[in-house]
Amino acid sequence: MRALIVERKGVLSLRDINLPDTLGPHDVRIAIDTVGICASDVHYYTHGRIGSYVVNEPMVLGHEAAGTITEIGTAVHGLAAGDRVCMEPGVPDANSRAAKLGIYNVDPAVRFWATPPVHGVLTAAVVHPAAYTYKLPDNVSFAEGAMIEPFAIGMQAATRARIVPGDVAAVIGAGTIGIMIALAALAGGCSRVLIADFSAEKLAIAGQYPGITPVNIATEPFRAAIARETAGWGADIVFEASGSAKAYADIIDLVRPGGALVLVGLPVDTVTLAVPEAIAKELRIETVFRYANVFDRALALVASGKVDLKPLVSATFPFEDAIAAFERAAAGRPTDIKLQIRIPA
Template sequence: MKNPSFVLQKQDEVTYEDRPIPSLTNSPHDVLIQPKWTGICGSDVHYWTHGRIGHFIVEAPMVLGHESAGVVKAVGSSVKSLKVGDRVAMEPGIPCRRCVRCKEGKYNLCPDMKFAATPPYDGTLAGYYQLPEDLAYKLPEGMSLEEGALIEPTAVAVHITRAAGVKHGDSVVVFGAGPVGLLCCAVAKAYGASTIVTVDVNKERMEFARKYAATHTFSSERVSAEENAERLRRECGLPNGADVVVDASGAEPCVQMGIQVLRVGGTYIQGGMGKPDITFPIVAMCTKELNVKGSFRYGPGDYQTAVELVASKRISVKELVTKKVKFAEAEQAFEDVKNGRGIKILIEGPDVSE
């Protein structure tokens, strides 16, 4: 195979197949990258098991993967910032750069975004992948390609933390101890948060969170959101409530509890996606005059900030890697993620020289 690719044919069916190697002939500002490590995201698994996420529907075979880092193998004639052999983190969404949202600095909201492994666009689990040079971020010396693959979820956490305006001394409660939730804790800590509470039902992940970046952990009970919020404030030393709440779970009880646990005038960020419609505590939101925001992917500066946070060791991502597997084991790795085994699994390759 010249360009071996891991392809979702349709719901519940994946195959390995050879795809054409992308050409830079008509793309002078693009680079051709050989992905070396790719992390598995929940959205990849969701497309595999459900065939869709909202209005994004898998209607034709699609290469999976979007959390990748690799090595530059060729550069377009107008490329100035990169050269063959450079190791790069790959930002997987290509905006149009011309619409109102792009021009106002919110390119993550571009209606014509071409995002890897989001139908109908192919992802990065392939021998070669093409990107504009400004979406390939050179990794500093001493930073591994495995760490580079984790820049994508780190950039999501950076975007969330920036949207929340987390600052020195803030108290932050994060619902969900998956990769993004854990990274939100790490970024909040790097930004100076003094109290960081992780809320989850998985005891192993909460134990990990406490060792990783959280100062407190909390497990909710089958009582009302108000009662759980009151107990969290009491047990975690937040008598007036938290300054910031991040929901990285998408679970309705977490959303409801998150609004209740905030202080007056606090900030709530929705980072996780769940059911399309939920029951929402609108009275508490209004009477506490909360700042309530959604957060989607990442925007200008988030990827570079993520690279710098990891390179400077202000946050560490190595601990999140539970397992590393070969390209030929990709399907089993997806099965492991589906069944909640581990935090982050990385897929190596493919090795196009074989």
Template sequence: MKSLVLEEKLKLSLRDFPIEREETLGPRDVRIKLHTVGICGSDVHYYTHGGAGIFQVRAPMILGHEASGTVIEAGSEVSTLKVGDRVCMEPGIPDPNSRATRLGLYNVDPAVRFWATPPVHGVLRPTVVHPENFTFKLPDNVSFAEAAMVEPLAVGVHAATKAQVKPGDVALVIGAGPIGLVTALAALAAGCAKVFVSDIDDSKLELAAKLGTITPVNVSRQDLTQEILTATDGWGVEIVFECAGSPRAAEAVFDALCPAGRVVFIGVQMHPIAYDVGKAMVREARVEHVFRYAHVFPRCVAMLSSGAIDVKPLITRTFGFEESVRAFEIAASAPKGEVKMQIELPQ
């Protein structure tokens, strides 16, 4: 089947790839015809760097893990899905017998197999076989494009859950990329009265300001800590979500945090960062970390269907499948104003 293949660092191709014969439909699996696949920052990083940390691309690999599609075949024991159902898919499949999975922590199972994470292939291809338990039926009012946003939205919802948002909290989201903006939406949906979002891209900050009670701060010309302390009468925010993966931003996560506040690290740090224990201690700050998500896909689908969260403004460009290589080249250039780019496959 024709797939978008990362051959090696900085080399992509659309070509036939013999993966279909590797994917046998089990009794509790479904075969899905892909419709829409989002371009994630991790996909782009594999393309531009050939790897990320311990995950290195050592053989041609199909990219893509933010996906939606239609069930075209169901295994003999599948009971919750049928042919024709529109679905989105959680891309990580854990070992059901691992200790982490049995404790409910399946996202940190060391044996988890996650789409487009070497050596596991992604889903920028016509079809994929996936377990019923990690495939979720879409309500009629949720589009394929919105459904392909469930995967990044799940990160934000998981982060808001880890932060234990309480009604009326004020939060800061560092970074106005896709993960930063879905985290801001999740924080508002969870009960935050107000969210500050910081970045250096005015166009992304303008978009953020239209999403709800969000105050944008351009840190290239504004002092973030001072802006927040002024707006909160010197108290600070209850929650800081670090979504930029910026060492400089991470060094300052406690500066605008109120006493007993919470910090959630979401952005991937490629190298060790400075961490001011003294600033954390005097605040009795609680620090959490997020690795993907767990148990939140149904919540995300429900919030999209109810209108509690609207991700449509975050989808800024859509490409056809034949344009996939060009789409990645554009994504890798990090154009201003672009948040989430998606690829639609032929139907």
């Protein structure tokens, strides 16, 4: 099948490749319609690696996807050919200790699309376990279906935060994941969310949503804005979604005593955290790695209309222009939140 492939660091191609396509009894075959471009996809293209995951051989990119089932395995129930679906890209070992504990996202044996050496889904069709395939309601488009994956990260963050209705949350970083966290926090019961970034363009997009207050930290320290909005008390929950080591300089000051700090962004550089100050406030610190047991609820929130992801799709490219789409994503336009690629039937 033809696919978008990262051949090696800095080199993409659209070419044919032989991919596994054996349909097991518990699998479904899916014709891919829409695939979102994630920052991790771009990083494999531009850097050839993320931590210990290295592109040592050509790999198909893409893991945020939606499509239509064309065939089901003999033991599949609840799904049928013709169903429009989105897919959870990480498949764990069902017998692992992590899976048994319900934390399959941290299973060392998980096979995650577009994570070396596992191929992604920027191609015409894939085979995937039915257990990690979710039927799209009629009112949810393929574009929205392909956005469920990044929204699931926001759902995981909101779940880990243990939101209490009425909480005030603060999010550092107004990129795709930061906005997803803000939307999930509101849906989870937060009364309002302050979101900080240096990009006026990204803040303007986030600020379109009722309940989200953008803070441009190029002109006002986030600490001052939070203090003003909370009468000096601090945010009930602070989500770090920028991945910047600089965000940790005063992050403890943003959280109220007894509040929660939820770490989502992955810093490249070593960070320094003021542990004595965190202890003095008796903060609860949570971390987030991908997601587990939230994909269906993320889809349900979008289907209900309580979460609208449509304004976050900045542009859609035909499959033939997939390389150009990745070049635009790598350029990092401040007005871009999510770029998507459509694959012809």
